[in-house]
Amino acid sequence: MKIQLKNGLLPLKQRSAIERPEGGEQPWPPLATFISSPQPNRYNDVMIQVKNLIKVFGTKVAVDDISFSVEKGEVLGFLGPNGAGKSTTMRMVTGYFRPTSGSISLCGIDMLEKPEEAKFRLGYLPENAPLYSDMTVASFLGFCAEMRGLHGADRTKAIDRVLDMCFLDNVRNQSVDTLSKGYRHRTCFAQSIIHDPDVLILDEPTDGLDPNQKHEVRGMIKRMGVNKAIIFSTHILEEVEAACSRAIIIDRGKVVADGTPESLKKLVPGANSLDEVFRSITKPDTTHKKAA
Numbered sequence: 001m002k003i004q005l006k007n008g009l010l011p012l013k014q015r016s017a018i019e020r021p022e023g024g025e026q027p028w029p030p031l032a033t034f035i036s037s038p039q040p041n042r043y044n045d046v047m048i049q050v051k052n053l054i055k056v057f058g059t060k061v062a063v064d065d066i067s068f069s070v071e072k073g074e075v076l077g078f079l080g081p082n083g084a085g086k087s088t089t090m091r092m093v094t095g096y097f098r099p100t101s102g103s104i105s106l107c108g109i110d111m112l113e114k115p116e117e118a119k120f121r122l123g124y125l126p127e128n129a130p131l132y133s134d135m136t137v138a139s140f141l142g143f144c145a146e147m148r149g150l151h152g153a154d155r156t157k158a159i160d161r162v163l164d165m166c167f168l169d170n171v172r173n174q175s176v177d178t179l180s181k182g183y184r185h186r187t188c189f190a191q192s193i194i195h196d197p198d199v200l201i202l203d204e205p206t207d208g209l210d211p212n213q214k215h216e217v218r219g220m221i222k223r224m225g226v227n228k229a230i231i232f233s234t235h236i237l238e239e240v241e242a243a244c245s246r247a248i249i250i251d252r253g254k255v256v257a258d259g260t261p262e263s264l265k266k267l268v269p270g271a272n273s274l275d276e277v278f279r280s281i282t283k284p285d286t287t288h289k290k291a292a
Contacts, residue, residue, distance in 0.1 A: 047198055049104070050093060052065055053102035054100045054101045061253055062088045063099075066250065068258065070230075072198075074246055075244045079249045079250070090203055099112075107198050123195065123200045127207075131187060131188065134176070136174060137163070138159055140191070141163070149195070167186065198229065200231070201232075202233070204232075206236065237274040244261060247259070247264060249282065251281070256281050261274060
């Protein structure tokens, strides 16, 4: 069973058996199509494969011939200055943007040729992920579980699992529109793992969280990374050292560094932190403005 989004919105009659007050519809997170069950697939330890990825918007080359792979058990930190192409790359990997050229596969499934099958293996936390604000936390996650093909006891178990993992049990019956920014973000995080996907793409997963919550989420990402392939973008370099087994730095659409946090520090003589490495190998916009 397919559920198609019309103009980016899910029709109200398909939004589970939950009554909705007047006030119009809100956009669903940008996963274009959901399927009720995955197709059997055999794949090796390379769970994300990106080759020669290019994305052009008009005359601007946002992503310029990027290639990388992520294996099962890897947590890849995706770093770069604002405008470097991080979010654009992640949106192509998730199938939200179609690349100008290049190829993407998840768990051995071609994203361009079999997008529905590939997306079933994927959990995605987009930047500024939207929510249905009239739902409770539990009903929203239940809705997400149904869209991922989980019903009955499996649906209930999935909801309880992510409520516990994301520290949301105390607000499970609270309306989304009454949540703090941190709780809203954790609810979005919970929807990305409701179906226990093989691959996780997380755009700024600790945004809006307090220091204790950041620590908890980093630990959760590191634990989940044992059995999954995870990419997450962040501007907080200490998160990479705390949670990532590997990091990629991109600048102006190109990969400029790829390695473990420790190996990256060796790229710049005398560097004692990733922050020093980052500032040494990326070029701030101010440099280019002065040169111009």
